[in-house]
Amino acid sequence: MSDVILQANGILKRYPGNIALDHVDFKLHRNAVNVLIGENGAGKSTLMRILSGVESCDEGAILLDGKPITLRSPRDAAAHGISIVHQELSVMPNLDISENIFAGRELTRAAMVDRKTEDTQSADALHRLHKPMPVNAQTAHLSLGCRQIVELARTIAHGSKILILDEPTSALSMAEAESLFEVIGDLKRSGVTIVYISHRLHELLHLGDYFTVLRSGRVVGEAARSEVTRQWIVERMSGRADTTDLQVRPAASTQAVLSVHHLELGSSAAGEESQAALHEISLTLHKGEVLGIYGLLGAGRTELLETLAGNRTPLDGSVQIEGRTLELNSVGSAVKAGIILVPEDRQRDGLIPELSIRENVALAASHGPLLSRAHETELVRKLAKDLNIAANDLELPVTSLSGGNQQKVLIARCLMRNPRVLLLDEPTRGVDAGAKAEIYRILRKLAADGLSILFTSSEIEETRTLADRALVLCQGRIAAQFQHHQLTDEALFAAASPNVTTGSLA
Amino acid sequence: HREELSKPLIAIIVPSQDNPYFKAEGDAAAARAQQLGYRTRIDAHNDDAYRQDNLIDAAIASGAEAIVLDNAGSESSISAVRRAKAEGIAVFLIDREIQVTGVANAQIIADNHQGARIVAEEFARATKEGEYAELLGRESDTNAQIRTKGFHEILDTAPQLKLVAAQSANWSQAEAFQKTETILQGHAKLAGIIAGNDTMALGAAAAIKSSGRKGIVVTGFDGSPDAATAIRSGELRATSLQPAVVISRLAVDEADHFLKTGSTGKPEKQIIPCDLVTRANVDNYRDFEKIR
């Protein structure tokens, strides 16, 4: 039988506003790790959603072992032995781990769910992932990382021919990722074909057998591992933001704008999201400084920023802005003090999809009792120009914008309230290369104009490019602090990972 | 409280507590029963036969000696009454009958049919000729059905009267008001409105008043004090007074007699005629009662 197990020909996928996939041809090589690379928004997840029956393509054909198949639903895909771990978490928080693993494909005996078998199988799926967890624990109480593991376990438990992993490690600690790589090795040996998507080059080079590069919905390169180098990938992706013109310099002034002392945040297991705890967080942010916070997901960066933004109540510690201690009990109070957050998850915590661009920008900035549309439009237009928001009509629904421009809209929203301190959580998550570079430029300019900026990132690249100074957060504690010239991959990784196994960082 | 609890209980169940007629009915029964040394309880079934069923169960369970009931439907009440009888509880029906005999100890019925006929006759006399509209009660209620039947026995034989609109206002004043306003728009020459009860009649009268139309005859049914006031002021032409108070007292007296002697000493069905109340005799009545 041929080396190609699954083949997608001329896949075309349109979304209102843009074309996600433009006649993509994609080959899956039998029991190998097929790596798919591309900048944010390149179309990787869309392609995978189509191959896993979640979405249907507007044009194109899918061949399994040379025979055309139609995938109308995840069930169809499963029937053909295709399973996927989606990029965005899709666990059912009200179900426990084992229920989640078998949701939709329950094992039954005499029309009854066979819990015992499910539990044992779940348990050893988790075991194969080197991540034993109590299979009857509610997923609502799990960390993002553990939820990710649960989803992996789901696909493993169903023993499928083709396994698609869309950025599986984005939520994993180094060590957890390590054990995942071992599992992938096992699976490959046991004859499973794997699609692996990630933004972490060292992983890809470590794992991949065949590489495909996507750029804005098109295939721009295919090669086997032997021909692939870091260089090769980077060229194809051409994703490297052109940041030559960004001259980063140590903070001009030493005037502390924001200073945090011994901040403590309790972790809670209630509600839909678990939250990482924060311990002994002390930091100072100077006027016009750009301070980066690097860490792996789950490190607690979001918690830190949300606490500073008044959205979470700390157990202990004090926050001073320009010397004045302030009560962090509500977002309102933080905003009054001039601290505003650009949240991590745009869709979930940022945008109001029903409202127009203008309304989203001017959302909470009220001038007097009435909204003067003219005045507002003027302000928003000016901001849109400064931030170079590519929209020629501010009355459009904000959802019609691309990720990068949506992000700029949120930044503009904060600037509307002329803040002293701007907090950005993952400012370039899901933002494509061009826009990324632009956002860097914008942030630098704002800093140059005297705004103090505190941002988090999971990308070393980004931290290095943007930050004057960087803190590394690890499990809720500040693990290290680097001046700009000290920022190197190894140093950051070392500081960020609970226990490092740098061996794999080829 | 103790010796209050030791008194025998008479459960009084009426259709509703927010309608003056049923209110008076219930209160009169309770008052008499307390005079006679009984403990009483008033509940309302809101013309929901199932709720009535539950209320009777509750009465049984709380060991009532007798039940005075204005029932929720001549057919749908039978089984409940039968159950009470089976439990050895005397049931005295007031105001409305049920379709079987030998189950209730007494059925002291306000003659809705006769009442409907007399008010319809007065309506016909007053309206003389022309178009008229009818406001029916909740069409799923037995009384609404009996009354409209009675109306039509008279009015359909009056060739000079023409029915141009018949709408249900569900016994409600507000609904009668709106529907009348609309009907008036549809029929410029409307000469009269015959309503299935007083609250609807009052709603209609209010609508006519606000429309500024004159000389439209409105009649009601029940004989409520509010209706009496409206009759004095001429907004209502007539109503058919059901002797609620008399009926209730009779029922309680017979219940008392039965509980003491084992018989009511009266035939089961006693049909109490309704009185036509017009401007001429309105002052002879007060609170559903003939006072002179």
Next chain:
Amino acid sequence: MTSISATLSSSDRLASSGARIALILLRARAVLVLVLLLILFSALAPSFLTAANLSILTKHVAISAILAIGMTFVILSGGIDLSVGSVAGLGGMVAGYILTQGLTLGGTTYHPGVFVAIFATIALCLVVGALNGWLVSRAGVAPFIATLGTLYIARGAALLMSNGKTFPNLAAHAPSFAFIGQSFLLRVPIPVWLMFALFAVAAFIAAKTPFGRHVYAIGGNERAARLAGIVVPRVKMYTFLFSAFCAGLVGLIIASQLEAAHPATGESFELNAIAAVVLGGTSLMGGRGSVTGSLIGAFVIGVLADGLVMLGVSEFWQIVIKGVVIVLAVAIDQLQSRLQAKFLPLLLRSTPGAGA
């Protein structure tokens, strides 16, 4: 970069026009149904399309319209208010009580004027509204349950006030009370004026004030709204207060029209109001909709009710038809927005951005 902005500009043009079309269609849907009904009834009932009847009709619409306008903000912010019917009933009773019984304070009984009565009525209704707001925004009770509870409480209170009796001929006690429900201004009934006044105010608030925008924002994405510094609980509180205010007003109007206050008044009004809001294109999920839509929706319901009465359609058929209209109108709405989702991309097929 160029390609991006290219995609955007072109897609924007389409998106915007698409959005506008959508908006117009959306409005159009309610309006369409309305127009159809008007034509139908005018054809079948000669006296339907007379000035006099339309004035009466509008007066009837006013009741559910005022409730719907109040309900709109609650629903836009993602809530629901089942208590409006009971609150209206309670309001009428309070006015009736004060006008007939007067207020007894420390032994002596005062007979305050109509304005005091009206003021007190609104005040009490606002108390119920505040209770709703508190339960939802502070105690975290689901709006459906919170307002279901107050539905019962307010109804029971109304019945207790008069021990179930009606407060009769208010006109006799306070002739000027008739004003709210019965008088005319420039040959237009006062309730209609009130309706349009409230509509104007509400539409203005929704479109032109920060509060209005906050309501939409909360309905659209409550988390985002909170993070943007909007004080969510306060906004929700105001929506329930406004809804209760409108309910109180309705209670006064009805009491004034009937010159009597009946404790059962307003039963199931809430369903009409909600139906009106939804027919008007407002989503029960919140964030999407308009006050104008609700007004139109109220007209649809009102016209349907009166028209069917005029045609002499039986009560039973009226009920069925009402149900069918509600379901159909909303189903069509859904269908249409689906079609839109389908057909927009096809328009976008030939955007340069994709090719770039």
Next chain:
Amino acid sequence: MTSISATLSSSDRLASSGARIALILLRARAVLVLVLLLILFSALAPSFLTAANLSILTKHVAISAILAIGMTFVILSGGIDLSVGSVAGLGGMVAGYILTQGLTLGGTTYHPGVFVAIFATIALCLVVGALNGWLVSRAGVAPFIATLGTLYIARGAALLMSNGKTFPNLAAHAPSFAFIGQSFLLRVPIPVWLMFALFAVAAFIAAKTPFGRHVYAIGGNERAARLAGIVVPRVKMYTFLFSAFCAGLVGLIIASQLEAAHPATGESFELNAIAAVVLGGTSLMGGRGSVTGSLIGAFVIGVLADGLVMLGVSEFWQIVIKGVVIVLAVAIDQLQSRLQAKFLPLLLRSTPGAGA
């Protein structure tokens, strides 16, 4: 690694035990209220705690319990069904019609037996349920509106079947029909048997079958459920079918108890059913709750209703008290889960992982 898994396992241990505590408390809440009521009424009304009365009480509870059990799945999956009351009314009327009028097919009239009548009733109710399901899962109409529409449609249909009249003494037409509502088995009323049977089945489905899990999954995160390959529309369809089935059963029971079918039967039953479900600790957002809870909730409502009647509490106070109980019970629930959220972190604070 070690430290992380340590954090996890420990936090998990706590989390799960926390969850259990929560669950127990949650159940306990409804049970607590129930026990309190029972004690209260037994103390105040001597005849309350008699076998006879408890049997009657349970019979009354059966009605709202059966509706609540059916409603539970709809609500667990994130929907709501306002039409159950009307469907119950319609069901009774269908049975009544067939038993009294017979079925006329092509001129000749058949007088089918009780079983045919029952079968036909259930069948028609399922049709309404299917309509609900279709509107919600296919036409994409919000459950509230879809079932509000069918509420009117079914009610109107019921009234039209007999033109508003009652179908009288069914017992005479079909003595065996009395069985469903009036007979006893081992001195326990049949409706009570039906209630417990349905409860057993429903509890089993919810806890032990894939379907049950799918319902929870959809309520918890519909998108994730779809991605996991659960056929969401089908599941929703079944929930509405089951709800309609229960409603039909209630219609039959009542018709059999009254030996007559009244078209207005079942008005506002839906509110009792929903209240019962929510009192039972099921969240209107879906995903959280249990059939057992709904049963307990139904008992709370039933005991409250009967108990107050026995105490001779005035109808008006009954209404108020009902409202207060609903709000309080849910508010307490909220409060408690808040406290939990507050107190769990303090426990988790000192987990090794955090210290590592």
